[in-house]
Amino acid sequence: MDIETIKSPENLVYAKPELLNDHHMHYCPGCSHGVVHKVIAEVIAQLGLQEKTIGIAPVGCAVFAYNYIDIDWQEAAHGRAPALATATKRLLPDRLVFTYQGDGDLAAIGTAETIHAANRG
Numbered sequence: 001m002d003i004e005t006i007k008s009p010e011n012l013v014y015a016k017p018e019l020l021n022d023h024h025m026h027y028c029p030g031c032s033h034g035v036v037h038k039v040i041a042e043v044i045a046q047l048g049l050q051e052k053t054i055g056i057a058p059v060g061c062a063v064f065a066y067n068y069i070d071i072d073w074q075e076a077a078h079g080r081a082p083a084l085a086t087a088t089k090r091l092l093p094d095r096l097v098f099t100y101q102g103d104g105d106l107a108a109i110g111t112a113e114t115i116h117a118a119n120r121g
Contacts, residue, residue: 017041019050023067033061037068040100044071049096054088056081056099058110065100079110082117 005011019041027033044053050071057065058076066073076084081099089097099106106114 017045019045019070020068021070025068026064027061031061036100037065040098041069044069044096052094053096053098054092056085056088056097058099058101058105060102060105062100062102062105079105079108080113081105082110082113086117086120 017038020037025034025037040055044050053071055065055069055071055073056076057063057073058081059078063075066075074084074088076099081101085097085099089095101110
């Protein structure tokens with residue numbers, strides 16, 4: 001069996017989602033950011049929402065998410081992604097808006113913003 005037969009679409013088990021671009025990921029070995037990026041890209045593509053999705057990425061490792069997933073992105077100050085996301089959703093209610101945050105940004109520096117965003121609904 002030659003390599004082209006093996007790589008044929010009917011034999012394909014795993015493929016890079018179309019929304020992931022060809023940038024080399026900078027994350028540390030063993031880090032799960034790449035897996036999370038793949039899942040996010042697959043879900044957005046399966047739902048057909050690429051043109052209607054806005055991701056909010058704050059500082060830290062999450063800030064480079066815009067290098068890897070081909071959607072619209074907005075950067076937020078440290079811990080302020082939930083505040084920016086709720087403002088963006090209120091301005092553009094027809095869009096899918098999500099934050100991509102690490103634990104320090106979300107649960108340490110961003111605790112107040114996370115609680116207030118949950119309170120706003």
